[in-house]
Amino acid sequence: MKLDANAKYRKSHEWIRKEGSTYVVGISDHAQESLGAIVFVELPAVGKAFKQGETFGVVESVKAASDVYLPMSGKVVAVNAALEGAPDLINREPYAGGWLVKIEASAPAEWDGLLAPSAYEAEASKE
Amino acid sequence: MPLHGHEISPSINPVEAGFKWACDFGKDFVGKAAVEAIAAAGPARKLVGLEVTGGVPREGYVVLGPDGKETGACVAGMFCPTVGKYAANAFVKPEHSKTGTVLKVLIRDKEKDAVVVKRPLYVPVYRRQA
Secondary structure (H helix, E strand, C coil): CCCCCCCEECCCCEEEEEECCEEEEEECHHHHHHHCCEEEEECCCCCCEECCCCEEEEEEECCCEEEEECCCCEEEEEECCHHHHCCCHHHHCCCCCCCCEEEEECCHHHHHHCECHHHHHHHHHCC | CCCECCCEECCECCCCCCCHHHCCCCCCCCCHHHHHHHHHHCCCCEEEEEEECCCCCCCCCEEECCCCCEEEEEEEEEEECCCCEEEEEEEECHHHCCCCCEEEEEECCEEEEEEEECCCCCCCHHHCCC
C-alpha cells in the first residue's frame, strides 16, 4: 500500500497532513483500494465545525457507502470541488488531487495522538 | 432484467413489475386467477427507472411524489458507468410512473431530484445507427 510519509492516519483510514496553517484530510490508498471505484462524494459546507472522530462526509463506491471521520477537531475552510465531477480522483491520487477537506484545527495537540505511517500500515495490513 | 429479490419476488406480482407478457394466460399456472384479477383492476404500484442527481440511490431508499408524500421505494440503485449517471429501479404509485415525472429520492434524510426515465437507460445495440 502507498503511504504519505508526511501525513498521520486514523485507524478508520483517513489521513491528515499539515499544509501551512491548515490541515488537509483525505482517505488512504488502502481505503480507496478496498472501496473500489469511487462514484460519489458528499462533503460538508465550508465553515462547519466538527469534533475529532465525527462523521464529516460520505464516500460512495460501486460497492458501498462509507462515512468518513475527521482525524482532528476543526472547522472546514475548503472542500475539494473537483471531486464533484471526478470522484475517481480519490482512486487515482488519494494523497494529492483526491483530498476531501481542509480544516483549521481547533486542538492541534490531537496530531500527536494520531497514527504515524508505519503504525497505520501495521494496523491496515491486519485487516 | 429483473433480479429476484429486487424487481421480482414473492411479494412483487408480475403485473406491477411489468412482466405480464411473460405470463401465458393461454394455459394454467399457479396464481393465474390472482394475476388476472390484478391485471384487470390495474396494479397498485409500478416498476420504473429513475435518474437521480446529487447522490447515489440505493435499495430501500424512499421515493417521494410531486406532492411530497411517499410514493414508493427503490429496489436497486447504482452509478451507471455507461451513461455516467446515478440511477435506480423503484416501485411507485401508477400515477407517478409516467416518463418525465419529477420525483424525489430520500438519500440520508435529504431530498434529491429524480425523474422517471424510459428503460433501458442506454441505446441498445440493435437500435444504434450504423
